[in-house]
Amino acid sequence: MTSMSKFTKTLFSASALSAALLVAPVTVALTGQAVAAEEESKYANRKTRKTPAMGLKVGNALGEAQAFAEAENWAEASRVLEEELGSKLDKLNSYERAQYYNFKGYLAYSKEDYKGAIAAYNNVLKQENLPPALEDNVTYTMAQLYFVMEQYQTSIDYMNKWMEYQETPSENALVILGQAYYSLGDQKNDVSYYRKGIPYIERAIKLYEEKGKEPKENWYLLLRVMYFELKEYRTVTDIVELLVTKWPKKEYWVQLAGMYGELTNEKGMTEKQKRELEQKQLTVYETAYRQGFLIKESELVNLSQLFLYHEIPYKSSKVLDRAMKEGKVEKNEKNWEYLSQAFINGQDYQKALMPLRKAAEMAKDGDLYMRLGQVYMQLDDYENAAKYIGLAIDKGKLRREDTAHVVRGMAYFNLGKLDDARKEFQSARKFDRSRKMADKWISYLSKEAKRLADIKEFLGG
Known part of the structure; x- marks a missing residue:
């Protein structure tokens, strides 16, 4: 069913998903010795670093600046930072300079000055003997900033550098890395990057599940789009089935129906398997309809056509007739024709007349008038059959x-209009395809005319 194949292709888009929520850069503890001691066991595999102590005046200045920042008074926070520390950088030790640049990066980030933030954080990383916690915090933040700036490869590089020292990286970090690979693939039009990003998203989901927590909906959406672009439709279907179960939204019901339709196109599919998938597609789409999710014209017409395809003409006509009466589906030639076909397939010829007549009036050729005439033939209404087939011939362009x-x-x-009938059969015999049939009818009419004449003569007429 070609319309179904076309239908499923419209269900999904490969557009980029929104980024995972960024973790805003935070100021670290103001006593370097405390930080170094706290992190010593966690980073035991790193080289021992002797971090200088932070002076009281530097700590107080940072504390004052932080108080202004927490009140979102960025101008005062910046003033304090520059007057108390920025103007005295050559007198600060490496850890104090690192904290100055770290706070400066935070202020720039807060004002959405991402380039300024990156420049400041780069200066943090240039300082000697950084506490591992500070280095990791800044590295992680850099990864996020480059992601926001759509420099995805650089974002990936920083995130991978950060992950080298994380025994249990956070789920959000894994998702950011996975999405960076997705965004890079989208940017380069190279789906191979999706393959690299998928394991990180799946790992984040698994970690959440192991903690008894509900993985985030957006994580599944990211997986779905990557697997779809990789044409792994069975996995996509599994994901959408899960989405329908956990978040039964309209878009997921519609997409699930589309995926069942897509799977019918897989190579090696048996007729039985294909029929089962097509039945699932109809069931899911009808369920969405019953929940009031299908309100667009295309959705309602698609459902009607699905019913027709599955030889359920009564439901097909009921859905489309109701939608047209409610004004949800346009009363155009195509939809009138669909409705008439549903009635015809259900052998409700009387109800098929009106929509078919409407469609025929709008058509540019006479084919629908021809079909209308044939419906009248089914109803033994030969007068109207002759009338509308005549309109079909007059309108022309008949197949x-x-x-x-x-x-x-x-x-x-x-x-009983034998002369008119003869004229039609004589016109028909001009065409090679109908000449034999027309000749048989003409011969029969001649015999019939003679039979009627003999009866008339016998009766003394």
Whole structure:
């Protein structure tokens, strides 16, 4: 069913997802000795670093600046920082300079001056004998800043550097790294980066689950889009099934229906497997409809067409008829034709007349008038059959004009208008495809005319 294949392709987009929430840079403890002692066991595998102590005046200045920052008085925080520390950098030790630049980076970040923040944090990393905690905090922040600036490869490099020293990296960090790979692949139009990013997202989900916590919805969305671009549709389907279970939103119901349709196109699919997937697709889409999720014209028409494809014409006509009456589906040629076809397939020929007539009036060719005439033939209304097939011939551009003449001839025959019938069959015989049939009818009409004449003569007419 080609329309279903086209339908599923519209369900998904490879556009970039929003970034994971950034962790704002924070000021570290104001006593370097305390920091170094606290982190000593955690970073035992690093070289021993002798971090200089922080002077009282420096600590007080940073404390004052931090108080202004917490009140979001950025101007005063910056003033204190520069007057008390920035103007005396040559007199500060390496740890004090690191804390100055760290706070300066924080202020720049708070004002969304990302380039300024990066410059400041780079100066932090240039200082000697940094406490591992400070170095890691700044490295992690740099990774986030480069992500925000869409310099994804640099972001990845910093995040990988940070992870070298993390025995249990946080789930958010893993997600940022995974998304950086996704964004880099999107930027370079290279899906191989998605393959690199997927394990980090899956690891974050697993860690959350092991802690008895609910993984975030956006993590599954990121996985979904990467697997979709890798054309691993079965995995995508598994993810969307989970999304429907945990967050039963409209978009997930619609996407799940689309994925079942997509899976039917896989190579090696047996007819039985294909039918099962198509049935799942219909069930999911109908469930979405019953929950009131399907409100767009395309969605309602798609559901109606799905019912028709599964040979459930009654539901097909019911959905589309209701949607058109409620004004949710436009009353155009295509939709009138769909509705009439649903009625015809359900053998409700009487109800098919109105929508088919509406569609025929809007059509540029006479084919729908031809179909309308054939419906009237089914109803044994030969007068209207002849009328509308005549309109079909007059409107022209018929796919089978010869058939139109044959059917109209049959209508006239049933009306007892043998001369009119003969004219139609004579027109039909001009076409190679219908010549034999037309000749048979003409021969039959001649015999019938003679039979009627003999009866008339016998009756003394």
